[in-house]
Amino acid sequence: xxxxxxxxxxxxxxxxxxxxxxxxxxxxxxxxxxxxxxxxxxxxxxxxxxxxxxxxxxxxxxxxxxxxxxxxxxxxxxxxxxxxxxxxxxxxxxxxxxxxxxxxxxxxxxxxxxxxxxxxx
Amino acid sequence: xxxxxxxxxxxxxxxxxxxxxxxxxxxxxxxxxxxxxxxxxxxxxxxxxxxxxxxxxxxxxxxxxxxxxxxxxxxxxxxxxxxxxxxxxxxxxxxxxxxxxxxxxxxxxxxxxxxxxxxxxxxxxxxxxxxxxxxxxxxxxxxxxxxxxxxxxxxxxxxxxxxxxxxxxxxxxxx
Numbered sequence: 001x002x003x004x005x006x007x008x009x010x011x012x013x014x015x016x017x018x019x020x021x022x023x024x025x026x027x028x029x030x031x032x033x034x035x036x037x038x039x040x041x042x043x044x045x046x047x048x049x050x051x052x053x054x055x056x057x058x059x060x061x062x063x064x065x066x067x068x069x070x071x072x073x074x075x076x077x078x079x080x081x082x083x084x085x086x087x088x089x090x091x092x093x094x095x096x097x098x099x100x101x102x103x104x105x106x107x108x109x110x111x112x113x114x115x116x117x118x119x120x121x
Numbered sequence: 122x123x124x125x126x127x128x129x130x131x132x133x134x135x136x137x138x139x140x141x142x143x144x145x146x147x148x149x150x151x152x153x154x155x156x157x158x159x160x161x162x163x164x165x166x167x168x169x170x171x172x173x174x175x176x177x178x179x180x181x182x183x184x185x186x187x188x189x190x191x192x193x194x195x196x197x198x199x200x201x202x203x204x205x206x207x208x209x210x211x212x213x214x215x216x217x218x219x220x221x222x223x224x225x226x227x228x229x230x231x232x233x234x235x236x237x238x239x240x241x242x243x244x245x246x247x248x249x250x251x252x253x254x255x256x257x258x259x260x261x262x263x264x265x266x267x268x269x270x271x272x273x274x275x276x277x278x279x280x281x282x283x284x285x286x287x288x289x290x291x292x293x294x295x296x
Contacts, residue, residue, distance in 0.1 A: 002225070002226075002227065002275065002278060003225055003227050003228070004222075004223055004224065004225035004227075004228060005222070006220065006222035006223055006224045006225070006228050007224060007225045007227045007228035007231070007274075009222065010224065010228050010231055010232070011227075011228075011231060011267050011270075011271065014231065014235065014263050014264070014266060014267040015263075015264060015267050017260075017263055018260045018261070018262075018263035018264035018267070019260070019264070020260075021259060021260035021263065022260035022261070022264070025257065025260060
């Protein structure tokens with residue numbers, strides 16, 4: 001027997017607590033914030049854990065920003081290319097959705113971001 | 122074991138761990154922090170065949186030389202490696218000695234992996250993230266520790282079965 005029972009117990013405990021902590025981190029996600037910016041200094045911070053639609057004014061008209069499932073995306077936009085709509089949803093801190101023609105900017109707020117900003121070996 | 126033999130043996134083992142470190146650096150890393158810690162196998166081997174002090178010595182020398190190779194000597198990565206390596210060596214020493222339910226090689230190795238990751242998260246938190254942000258990686262670190270500890274533990278066991286006898290012979294030669 002390569003692994004003693006104590007070895008096994010330790011491994012099970014580790015994997016178990018890892019999974020439990022992971023689940024806890026998922027479930028209890030405090031919910032991020034996003035800043036919506038538009039024309040004439042329009043700026044508001046909205047919660048990502050609350051489903052809602054926000055109308056953000058721009059020079060071309062109203063862009064509708066939708067928050068759902070902890071993500072934020074551009075639902076409709078009066079701009080010509082609809083590039084902002086096709087950008088999809090933003091979720092992680094630092095992610096952003098930009099509509100250049102309509103001057104609307106959506107930025108997910110929070111820490112330094114969950115993606116690596118430095119990698120070491 | 123005579124002093125000369127000991128130094129020669131430890132020097133060779135530092136060399137082995139450096140080779141393992143370099144080999145592992147060549148392996149693709151699917152995730153930035155997903156690392157087996159092959160070099161730690163040598164620390165465990167030395168711990169089990171010679172002792173804690175020797176294991177710590179080999180680890181410190183390996184980290185110093187490895188960071189010299191990697192070009193990170195005395196940088197933040199060096200602090201990370203040193204903290205991880207040292208706490209793994211000390212943690213495994215304690216586990217091998219005081220592990221009340223009898224831990225096997227794999228168990229000791231897993232303890233080392235956990236210590237390594239906890240120390241690194243602590244250093245990252247102290248140096249960079251602050252306010253406990255780095256501890257968000259704790260669940261992942263625990264899961265990875267279990268896998269990495271198992272891998273290095275099995276490797277160390279293999280080494281022990283294959284080469285442990287030679288160390289015993291060296292030790293016994295002048296004992």
